[in-house]
Amino acid sequence: MPSLRRSLPLVLTLVATPVFAHGIQVFAFADGDRIEGSAHFAGGGVARGARIRVLDAQGGLLAELEPDAEGVFSYQTRAPVDHLIVAETGDGHRAEWRVSAAELGPGFPEAAAEGAVSEGCVAGRSFADPSARSELTALIEQAVARQVRPLREELLAARGRASLRDVLGGIGYLFGLAGVLMWWRARGSRDLK
Amino acid sequence: MAHVPDGVLSTPVLVGGALGSLALLTLSLRRLDYGHLPHAAVLSAAFFVSSLISVPLGPSSVHLLLNGLMGVMLGWTAVPALLVALCLQLVFFGHGGLAALGVNTLNMAIPALLCGLALRPRLARAGPGGMFRIGAAAGGIGVLLTGLLVVLSLVLSDRAFLPAAQVLAVSVLPLALVEALITGTVLSFLARVDPGSVLGEGAGRA
Numbered sequence: 001m002p003s004l005r006r007s008l009p010l011v012l013t014l015v016a017t018p019v020f021a022h023g024i025q026v027f028a029f030a031d032g033d034r035i036e037g038s039a040h041f042a043g044g045g046v047a048r049g050a051r052i053r054v055l056d057a058q059g060g061l062l063a064e065l066e067p068d069a070e071g072v073f074s075y076q077t078r079a080p081v082d083h084l085i086v087a088e089t090g091d092g093h094r095a096e097w098r099v100s101a102a103e104l105g106p107g108f109p110e111a112a113a114e115g116a117v118s119e120g121c122v123a124g125r126s127f128a129d130p131s132a133r134s135e136l137t138a139l140i141e142q143a144v145a146r147q148v149r150p151l152r153e154e155l156l157a158a159r160g161r162a163s164l165r166d167v168l169g170g171i172g173y174l175f176g177l178a179g180v181l182m183w184w185r186a187r188g189s190r191d192l193k
Numbered sequence: 194m195a196h197v198p199d200g201v202l203s204t205p206v207l208v209g210g211a212l213g214s215l216a217l218l219t220l221s222l223r224r225l226d227y228g229h230l231p232h233a234a235v236l237s238a239a240f241f242v243s244s245l246i247s248v249p250l251g252p253s254s255v256h257l258l259l260n261g262l263m264g265v266m267l268g269w270t271a272v273p274a275l276l277v278a279l280c281l282q283l284v285f286f287g288h289g290g291l292a293a294l295g296v297n298t299l300n301m302a303i304p305a306l307l308c309g310l311a312l313r314p315r316l317a318r319a320g321p322g323g324m325f326r327i328g329a330a331a332g333g334i335g336v337l338l339t340g341l342l343v344v345l346s347l348v349l350s351d352r353a354f355l356p357a358a359q360v361l362a363v364s365v366l367p368l369a370l371v372e373a374l375i376t377g378t379v380l381s382f383l384a385r386v387d388p389g390s391v392l393g394e395g396a397g398r399a
Contacts, residue, residue, distance in 0.1 A: 091364070171238045174278065
């Protein structure tokens with residue numbers, strides 16, 4: 001029996017390989033003046049039944065969306081301000097994602113153009129015209145955002161996934177705590193003798 | 194399902210959960226059975242890890258809870274064991290919210306305690322088949338009751354009842370079935386190979 005009792009923790013840790021963190025995850029990115037996003041359950045399932053709420057910086061409700069069969073949703077923004085995307089399921093899973101005003105800026109050329117005028121012109125003939133310059137800036141920012149997006153999603157997914165180190169660390173804490181308590185108890189009973 | 198994150202529940206529910214779990218913890222620390230400490234460590238380690246393996250199911254994702262097993266094996270010791278495991282899940286995995294820790298502890302510990310109080314006295318008289326039935330009952334009751342308590346804490350926080358109840362019906366019933374099978378199997382296995390671990394020290398040798 002002692003051998004079994006000693007091997008049980010080992011068996012349990014081997015059986016339980018870390019897979020994914022728990023709950024729902026939401027990603028959203030600015031694409032021009034639209035916000036494109038997706039909602040997933042940890043473990044890869046599409047969060048079809050989730051409710052997506054778009055809030056402004058003050059917490060006011062801008063829109064309520066429902067993701068499609070792939071868990072994808074999109075929202076047409078009206079102003080380049082901070083947007084908070086909240087994904088919720090009925091049973092209390094919840095995730096948030098913030099799309100900053102800076103990210104949406106390029107989608108609103110009128111607002112960006114004002115900035116460009118005050119910044120002045122760069123050397124070079126074709127960029128002397130402020131509106132052309134701001135248009136080019138917007139295009140570059142959109143292209144870079146699109147390129148970087150898969151990287152960001154991957155980074156987020158990696159951060160959400162619990163690593164083996166987390167699992168072993170937690171189990172170590174549990175056994176250590178039990179060990180400290182038992183040591184403490186054992187010392188107490190020896191003092192009594 | 195059972196780890197409610199921050200920002201979902203209302204303040205009265207959070208405060209009530211924190212006070213309730215504090216009271217339950219004080220009560221259980223007074224009745225703590227130090228002979229159960231090694232089992233508590235193993236079971237809370239299993240509980241800690243089991244929440245990582247979540248399976249998307251219907252409009253939600255589920256994972257094993259194991260609180261029924263903890264209740265029936267540990268009795269009152271299950272409360273601190275659950276609390277410590279929930280704290281570690283919060284720190285290491287980000288499961289559940291810090292403010293919701295009290296509510297989450299209550300949602301898991303109350304079913305565990307009820308399983309312990311209702312089913313533990315029956316263990317001594319149970320045969321091999323009886324062990325499986327007791328374990329299955331503990332697993333099923335643990336999951337169903339936890340689901341109910343989660344819905345209750347959502348409803349008390351002024352959230353729509355219907356979606357929560359629907360999700361509960363779709364995702365919790367299959368989980369309760371699976372958990373009942375697993376808990377029954379684990380309990381009858383442990384009772385066969387190491388009766389002392391299930392019935393308490395001394396009973397195995399008698």
